Amino acid sequence: MDIAKKAKEASYKIALSSTTVKNDALTYMAQALEDMKDDIISANQEDVSNARKNGLKEALIERLTLTEQRISGMIEGFLTLVDLPDPVGGGTIIKRPNGLTLLKERVPLGVIGIIYESRPNVTSDAAGLCIKSGNAVILRGGSEAINSNKAIVKALCSGLKRSGLPESCIQLIEDTDRERIQELFKMRDYVDVIIPRGGGALIKNVVENSKIPVIETGEGNCHIYVDEFADLPMAEKILINAKTSRPSVCNAAEKLLVHEKIAKDFLPDALLKLQKLGVEIRGCERTRKIYPNAIPIKDEDWPMEYLDFIIGVKVVDSIDEAIEHINRFGTRHSEAIVTKDYERANKFLAGVDAACVYVNASTRFTDGGEFGMGAEIGISTQKLHARGPMGLEELTTTKYLILGNGQIRE
Amino acid sequence: MDIAKKAKEASYKIALSSTTVKNDALTYMAQALEDMKDDIISANQEDVSNARKNGLKEALIERLTLTEQRISGMIEGFLTLVDLPDPVGGGTIIKRPNGLTLLKERVPLGVIGIIYESRPNVTSDAAGLCIKSGNAVILRGGSEAINSNKAIVKALCSGLKRSGLPESCIQLIEDTDRERIQELFKMRDYVDVIIPRGGGALIKNVVENSKIPVIETGEGNCHIYVDEFADLPMAEKILINAKTSRPSVCNAAEKLLVHEKIAKDFLPDALLKLQKLGVEIRGCERTRKIYPNAIPIKDEDWPMEYLDFIIGVKVVDSIDEAIEHINRFGTRHSEAIVTKDYERANKFLAGVDAACVYVNASTRFTDGGEFGMGAEIGISTQKLHARGPMGLEELTTTKYLILGNGQIRE
Incomplete structure (x- = not known):
């Protein structure tokens, strides 16, 4: 050549x-x-x-x-x-x-x-x-x-x-x-x-x-984890931004994990808003009990990067389950937790294995320009x-x- | 697994x-x-x-x-x-x-x-x-x-x-x-x-x-280039150290390139000393005219890492030829020039594509301990x-x- x-x-x-x-x-x-x-x-x-x-x-x-x-x-x-x-x-x-x-x-x-x-x-x-x-x-x-x-x-x-x-x-x-x-x-x-x-x-x-x-x-199967101690309005704002502001890019959210203790408070309103914005909701069984409009999610969805108006939703028992799920199915790109709790935030930052781990911010910021590099x-x-x-x-x-x-x- | x-x-x-x-x-x-x-x-x-x-x-x-x-x-x-x-x-x-x-x-x-x-x-x-x-x-x-x-x-x-x-x-x-x-x-x-x-x-x-x-x-086909403006006793000392102090390691010299203007002054004494230390000399035609005891070198020798008491020797017309030869046949490990000339030194440092490029020192220093890392x-x-x-x-x-x-x- x-x-x-x-x-x-x-x-x-x-x-x-x-x-x-x-x-x-x-x-x-x-x-x-x-x-x-x-x-x-x-x-x-x-x-x-x-x-x-x-x-x-x-x-x-x-x-x-x-x-x-x-x-x-x-x-x-x-x-x-x-x-x-x-x-x-x-x-x-x-x-x-x-x-x-x-x-x-x-x-x-x-x-x-x-x-x-x-x-x-x-x-x-x-x-x-x-x-x-x-x-x-x-x-x-x-x-x-x-x-x-x-x-x-x-x-x-x-x-x-x-x-x-x-x-x-x-x-x-x-x-x-x-x-x-x-x-x-x-x-x-x-x-x-x-x-x-x-x-x-x-x-x-x-x-x-x-x-x-x-x-x-650039392969991004990014998660938003809404913790038991999240500020729920903030979580909703971050979720909607991460999923819908530009779904075709690698830093868009593809999955939502929700702590079971706040699932009932958070999911109905947040998922309805996503659905109104044109997002297809694919949920685990516990999600579907709370939000019956969700389509049943399949096992092959968890590692998938949709790059589209689709989100997979899972209710988890603990932050440990969230971290394990992300480390198992994520693509090591960008992952976020929404929480007001100091220890939970630190646990997530330390435990998640990804290039960029966020506390209380949208995954959409993973970008050379946004990080101040000028070009990417x-x-x-x-x-x-x-x-x-x-x-x-x-x-x-x-x-x-x-x-x-x-x-x-x- | x-x-x-x-x-x-x-x-x-x-x-x-x-x-x-x-x-x-x-x-x-x-x-x-x-x-x-x-x-x-x-x-x-x-x-x-x-x-x-x-x-x-x-x-x-x-x-x-x-x-x-x-x-x-x-x-x-x-x-x-x-x-x-x-x-x-x-x-x-x-x-x-x-x-x-x-x-x-x-x-x-x-x-x-x-x-x-x-x-x-x-x-x-x-x-x-x-x-x-x-x-x-x-x-x-x-x-x-x-x-x-x-x-x-x-x-x-x-x-x-x-x-x-x-x-x-x-x-x-x-x-x-x-x-x-x-x-x-x-x-x-x-x-x-x-x-x-x-x-x-x-x-x-x-x-x-x-x-x-x-x-x-760790693959090292390392060269010592003795420039027209080399301090010849220093060049000899560096060559002997780089070749014979531990021939089985990757930072040992495998080839010697010599500028044609000093080849006659440098080679006879330096190669004789190497030979007395048990090193087999494989030389290009011009080397063999100056030092007939050298064995004729083959084309396949140039990219070869001997890891042994063997050295390949080539007389070159210019520093440019030396740099080109090294960039073509080297393994991007450690390369050295011996010269008293400022511009030649800078040209070699900039032009040679290798992890470590030396002026007036033995290639044998490429080592975590020698570089102050403590371990390697x-x-x-x-x-x-x-x-x-x-x-x-x-x-x-x-x-x-x-x-x-x-x-x-x-």
């Missing part, structure tokens, strides 16, 4: 580029997007019309569609990146008794492969983050967005060229055949990390087949390297530079 | 244990090793006698053998860990404008699988590091050390029991059949990371088959999560604890 080799070569060049050069490149890329906006939109229209012919769901077509406003959003993304601090070059210094000086410096990862689905703005967002952090990137979007992605990458590369950086810092795999991706997965000599962005099936395919290290992102490449649900929202620093690694004057080891 | 599930359960308990409890456990484990020393040594003698029957190489038998002194070393290891700071529980605090407080806290990884070869002291070293960092560990040593490993784990578990921590914090896979390890590789729900420690073949098997994230450690689980040659020597902190991850008072996202 020639692309991977070229990316490696380009990565050595961009790794040594100054912040000024990288910022210039980002500015030129933003300008190129503005200049080539019409080409991008007409390429996108081709994709959208193909998608309609192929009977793609309306929700997916909505994600695929680029408007002037979305392109402005992409351009703004680049300008935001210019203003963010360069994650590369900082570090720590360690002096050793033998006179050696160890500089543990932040350096780019090298070559990052990003595998994603239908949203073409991921193409520009991901490319921008990789350039700012000094990495070369190989992009592999969905086949339904191929024309949009080609047009976007063409614009970005013209921006790169103007800055003097190699155009092969950003490359798109244009052949969206499944075999090509298997080839990429073997390129351990040239690609340093693969980041899948998308649904569970996409992530599973990458994890099971890639020989290159993977950072898993995805939300890691694994434990190695990065956990939770990943910004620019998570696209770097470290390198020890060791300065001596003839030291040898005894 | 029942072991994995038990390890996960134990991991939740040890993760919540205080530093005091973990330190007590380490102290009791050290005492148990002392108390059960005779049992361990006689189990080891069984392994050694089996190894002799099976015709194992003397070098491997040497690695396998436990003496009183080696057991004292294991005990000392535990006591050193007691004195090291707990890597768990620190972190950073971020206040957001909406009133949310984000605590980014250091927490244990969870369950760590360690796969290693013949040295039984890895069993106790690795277990100690995992306990101090609040992790449960699944150990899988080589079949030739199975009796020693069983005896060591028995002692360690009796120490754990005395401290009140679950014994399943440390478990040994006693069935050393190859199939069992493939089973472990699939336990993504229970095991958080696999760390292979051993030769290239072991690491390759783990990387290619594990569905669990892997931290690669291995040397990572990958870029994700940890790079270079890995101490206690590298056995942790982070977790966001988010404290709110009813915040919802607009």
Whole structure:
């Protein structure tokens, strides 16, 4: 795979580029997007019309569609990146008794492969983050967005060229055949990390087949646990926000766990409100005794990420049962407790095994922007390297530079 | 695989244990090793006698053998860990404008699988590091050390029991059949990371088959580049140290690159000294013109880790050729330049893609102890999560604890 080799070569060049050069490149890329906006939109229209012919769901077509406003959003993304601090070059210094000086410096990862689905703005967002952090990137979007992605990458590369950086810092795999991706997965000599962005099936395919290290992102079977000692109006507000403000994203709540002592007080009103907002309620037996409108939930629901106006509801006997349930069925993304009790809050924070654990707040805050990172490449649900929202620093690694004057080891 | 599930359960308990409890456990484990020393040594003698029957190489038998002194070393290891700071529980605090407080806290990884070869002291070293960092560990040593490993784990578990921590914090896979390890590789729900420690073949098997994230450690095809502007006596001293002080370890030099302008001045004396120390010299054509005693080197030598009294030698035209050669054939472990020139030094530091890049010092310093970490689980040659020597902190991850008072996202 020639692309991977070229990316490696380009990565050595961009790794040594100054912040000024990288910022210039980002500015030129933003300008190129503005200049080539019409080409991008007409390429996108081709994709959208193909998608309609192929009977793609309306929700997916909505994600695929680029408007002037979305392109402005992409351009703004680049300008935001210019203003963010360069994650590369900082570090720590360690002096050793033998006179050696160890500089543990932040350096780019090298070559990052990003595998994603239908949203073409991921193409520009991901490319921008990789350039700012000094990495070369190989992009592999969905086949339904191929024309949009080609047009976007063409614009970005013209921006790169103007800055003097190699155009092969950003490359798109244009052949969206499944075999090509298997080839990429073997390129351990040239690609340093693969980041899948998308649904569970996409992530599973990458994890099971890639020989290159993977950072898993974004599968979210998130729970809201309403404790015996919850402020019930607050719990209702948090539940409704976490479930309904944007159900298609990974930080939306998928399950509600309720302590049995307040289930009767809490469920009827809260579930009715959710139902009025269009949410389908799937409940355990005890839930259905309190709220008969709930559909019986199945065992296979508990680990499921709906990404839709559906919620699974379970009445639990204790906070311990809630924690156990979450650790068993959760995806280690974002989990919340609503409680006024200090010890319960601490128990939940310590006991739940997830990237983000909330007390008295909506899970919807798990996001690079909301966490103050300025930009986000995805939300890691694994434990190695990065956990939770990943910004620019998570696209770097470290390198020890060791300065001596003839030291040898005894 | 029942072991994995038990390890996960134990991991939740040890993760919540205080530093005091973990330190007590380490102290009791050290005492148990002392108390059960005779049992361990006689189990080891069984392994050694089996190894002799099976015709194992003397070098491997040497690695396998436990003496009183080696057991004292294991005990000392535990006591050193007691004195090291707990890597768990620190972190950073971020206040957001909406009133949310984000605590980014250091927490244990969870369950760590360690796969290693013949040295039984890895069993106790690795277990100690995992306990101090609040992790449960699944150990899988080589079949030739199975009796020693069983005896060591028995002692360690009796120490754990005395401290009140679950014994399943440390478990040994006693069935050393190859199939069992493939089973472990699939336990993504229970095991958080696999760390292979051993030769290239072991690491390759783990990387290619594990569905669990892997931290690669310890393959080292390390180079010493002697620049045109080197202090030649210093270069010779560093070369001899890096090659001969302990050739069987991963931070030993395997290749020598020499700038053509000083090759004639440097090679004859330096290579003769190496040869007198028992090192076999394999040289490129230009090397052999200068030093005819060198054996012709083959193409397949360049990427090879000898772990033996052998060195490959190449004369290069420039520092750029040296850097390119290292980036092409190196294992991203430890690389050194010897030079008096400021710009050459900086070029090498920036251009070489490796965990540790040295100026004017021996590659043999790449080691947790030498870097001031106090203890080491291995040397990572990958870029994700940890790079270079890995101490206690590298056995942790982070977790966001988010404290709110009813915040919802607009």
